[in-house]
Amino acid sequence: MDPGPGGAAAGGAGLLLPLSDTEQQRYSELFSLCCSPAPEGGSAPAPAAGGSKVGDLFRASQLPADTLHQITELCGAKRVGYFGPAQFYVALKLIAAAQSGLPVRIESIKSELPLPRFMALKNDIEMRYGNVAEIHGVKFQLPHPTLEKNSFKRSDEGDKKQETKSPPMSPMCSPPASPSNYQRIPLSYGYGKSRSGLEQPHGVSYEARHSTHQQDGPATGNYGSKSALVHSSLSRSLSVEREPQDSSNYPDDPWRITEEQREYYINQFKSLQPDLNSFISGSVAKNFFTKSKLPIPELSHIWELSDVDCDGALTLPEFCAAFHLIVARKNGYPLPDTLPETLLPDYLQQASFKPKRDCTLLDSYSESLPVSQQTRDFNRTETSVEEMPDKSALTQDANSDDNQALNISTTAKTIPKDFKPSQHLSVKTVVQESNTLKARPRSRSYSSTSIEDAMKKGEEPPMPPPRPQKSHSRASSLDLNKIFQQNTQAVKSGWLPPPPALPPRPFVSQQGPHHVTNTEPVAQAKSSYVEFRLKEQTEQVSEMELHPQMNRAPSQTEESSPTRKEILLTQPPSKPIRRKFRSENQMLENQELTPTSSVTSSLPAVKPHLPAQNRQSSKQKRAIQTAIRKNKEANAVLARLNSELQQQLKEVHKERIALETQLEQLRPVTVL
């Protein structure tokens, strides 16, 4: 087919399409643009424009997709299966018609129409066919070498708070290695916009100055609406393109955190909390995020979104999500009602392993750039941000403040940037592990408040039960003391101390009323005891000695045990009583012993006591009765004490049950 000027014979449509000279020139340029780099133009195999490139070009016209479909149909490319020059020209004409507002019809293109406008194809000069080959994913040949350098620098400003903002450009940028110039042009256009503050105070003037970029109104308008969003973040789009394998898959997602952003967030996290596995507490985070000068309700909402486990603290992915939301909000994005999927902590955890693939790219990134350039660039961006016209309602000065504040950290960060990729992996793995280990129970806050309250309420601890030791010690000490006293008093003989034999009590401390009456029998008992001992000694009947001792001992122990029990419970108030009891018991014991001794022993020494005892029996009866009375009183006291203690026990039980139920209910409650 002859790509002749007037030829434009649309395939089988037999359409004669008059093209003006400018149109012809333009169309031929575009056609060769879309063709392979070695255009054969007009040779026997009809050169066809590459379908993908044509598609990109058409999309650059910013017409809706169905219009483009219509156009392709009409121009006959579908029919013939390729975009021959005729089809191409017809299509271009149709695009022009559509852009002028005319219906997409063959008839409409018969008239003279303005040139079709493509978003990036502003200028024919920009058609750099020669530079096509140089375009790869990494480098961009731009008309201004300074611009190019700046672009490199700019893209390295990954440390700043920037969002992944590339929606207007990513569709065009998606095939990164495409040699088509119009692909670069939106980038450079974007540069122009973003660098508007960088190079010149006004973005518009920059564009005007940039003669190679002759943007027309609608395109400017298109970008203008987004410039506010992009004012310091266009390099993000560059980084998007430069790391195509990282983010070209997600071109339109502002909620996706890029690697540089993630690095930055992680460093900010470190500045707040050096341990990456640990949390940032609520108050610390609050102070930090308040610095962003967002209104408090918005910050509150951001917190709600990012703190997914609602524990009042932020882990690393939660922190990154919150930071990202703040950045997005500052750049004008409305806050979502629910957390985007890409900001979920789980997702961020998985994503944290991604940099393994991209670290090589980052390496090449960082190495290619001198640090000084970066610092210079930062300073420039700082001032540029301040000068930037405030197109959005956001507080730009706040942003610049942040940038200044962040400058130091970012400049410091750029220096070890080369080491960063290696650190990346360790950091990410650590973060991953930390988050997998993170298992904070939801009821943490519950437990801290309610249990304390419950504890305070159930405060008065019950009185500890009286210790039993005294009786033991007393008994033992009594026994031993008495034994030793006895030994000291009496003749120290081969008296066997171990058996807690009946020690003659310190009868000195006997109760008063009985004192007189008892002294004699006591003394007599004592004396009898002594005599008994003496007798034993004299007779050296150690067995007899033992026997009565043993007899005494069990009886003593038997009696001492109930007394011990009494003593157990009535410890402090009953000491004197106990003494009395003991003394009573002692007396009883003594009296029992003496009868036993009298029974068991056949010692003649015992016998003389019997008549003495008969005299004392009446007195002893009285003593016994008083002892009984006292015992009964003691019983009553003890019974009362017992009941009180039982009640206390019940209350303690109740408290315990209540606490247990409370604890159970405060455990992670499954919300119905």
Place this chain on the structure above:
Amino acid sequence: MAVCIAVIAKENYPLYIRSIPTENELKFHYTVHTSLDVVDEKISAMGKALVDQRELYLGLLYPTEDYKVYGYVTNSKVKFVMVVDSSNTALRDNEIRSMFRKLHNSYTDVMCNPFYNPGDCIHSRAFDNMVTSMMMQVC
């Protein structure tokens, strides 16, 4: 159905109050206000007894011909009052309890937000959503 849900602070001023039918909101506000007296009465009656989960739920505060009012108090003396339509007899005590528990959980989440100062009105969207779901669900 829960026609009105209110969160009252310790000092008896409302932190959050929301009703379904937008008409008669004032009437519900008044109802909640009067029910606070009953709540206080119940709280003081508990006195020295341990405050546990069972007693956090105060139960039916008072019924009228149109609706019933249920109460719930937290350990920090924040009160939740729910006004339920009497026509909905299918609502059982357990369901009311579960609703209060959900409210309590959401309230705790609001508290966990460091940007929320205790005593402020509750503007949390998550809380709003939960309350809406409760109002709708019980409907």
